[in-house]
Amino acid sequence: MVNLNGSIIPSKEVKLGSENRAFKYGDGIFETIKIQNNKIIFFEDHYFRLMASMRMLRMKIPMRFTLEFLQEEILKTVKQITKESAIYRVRLTVYRKDGGLYLPNTNEVDYLIDVIPVNSVSKNTYKVDLYKDFYNYSGLLSTVKTTNRMINTLASVFADENDLDSCIILNENKRVVEATNGNIFIVTGTTIKTPPLTEGCIKGVIRKKIIEIVSKNPDYDIEETSISPFEIQKANEVFITNAITGIQSVTNYRKKKFSTEITCKLKNSLQMLSVIGV
Incomplete structure (x- = not known):
């Protein structure tokens, strides 16, 4: 079951026409x-990022799109899932209404919420390598989670073909941007x-939380700075962050x-934050 503009319907009955702009x-x-x-973990951060992204892309934000409304819509959708789980992955997609060419007929939006149960969120062994076929170009638009994720898709295919768990994406300056999944x-x-x-990385919610955690810890220094692939080779630890896994150690x-060692300590700190909802 999915939630399309407030209506709970079977996923097979969702009709996205040929004029769907996300497609x-x-x-x-x-x-x-x-x-x-x-x-819902860190929902306030997700909500404000969504609102900022909609404004950046000049989408018209509906009056009903309050934090409370979207929270209720998500929980309403979860209740329809027949397979119970301790963890669910929710995808909330917002896209401009049908019509137009590059110039849309309207800036009003539709939304779709789909939910799937999650069995496992992290791995003990995690292998990565560089993806160098295409680059993620730096700039403000690259920080937004748009539905165009072609580089992430191609890098994921590359990872699968080479027995990797993820790939590291570079920008046009051949500096590290992010991983395929965080x-x-x-x-x-x-x-x-x-x-x-x-550098062009996604403005991640968990990224923000980790920066806050490390900034308050006198034992560590946090730097938002350009990283060359060579620095990965010299690092003691590497980890990837995203909303579902939280922190995934790279081995x-x-x-x-x-x-x-340090990654595990940060995992514990992040878990405490998610429990108290800060």
Whole structure:
């Protein structure tokens, strides 16, 4: 079952016509949201990112799109899932209404909420490598989760073909941007680095939380700075963040093996934040 503009219907009955703008032009955005033990994790952060993205893409925000309204719509959809789970993955997609060519007929929007149960969210062994066939171009638009994720798709295919769990995406300057499935952090000594938004990485909710956690910890320094692929080779630890997994330790990059000591501590801190809902 899915939620299309407030109506709960079987997923097979969703009719997206040939004029659907998310299909024709990638004219849509989405939020991937975690529900754990019937609680929406960090929903306020997801909500404000969604609103900022809609404004940036000049979509008309409906008056009913309050935080409370969308929260109720998500929970209403979850209740229709017959397979019970402790964790659910929610995708909230917002896209401009049908019609027009590059110039849309309207800036009003439709929304679609779909939910799937999640059995496992992290792996003990996690291998990555660089994806160098295409680049993610730096700039503000690249920080928005639009429905055009072609580089992530191609990099994921590459990872599958090469027995990898994920790939590291580079920008046109051949600097690290993110992983195919989330933001990336590297740990060298007590310094934790992640690419700044100006490099073209997604403005991740968990990325934001990790920066806040590390900033308050006197034992570590956080730097939002450009990262070269060579620095990954020299790092002590590497981890990937996204809304569903939270933190995924990277264990292998080419011939390099990473430790996970600091990453595990950050996992615990993030778990505490998600419990208290900060």
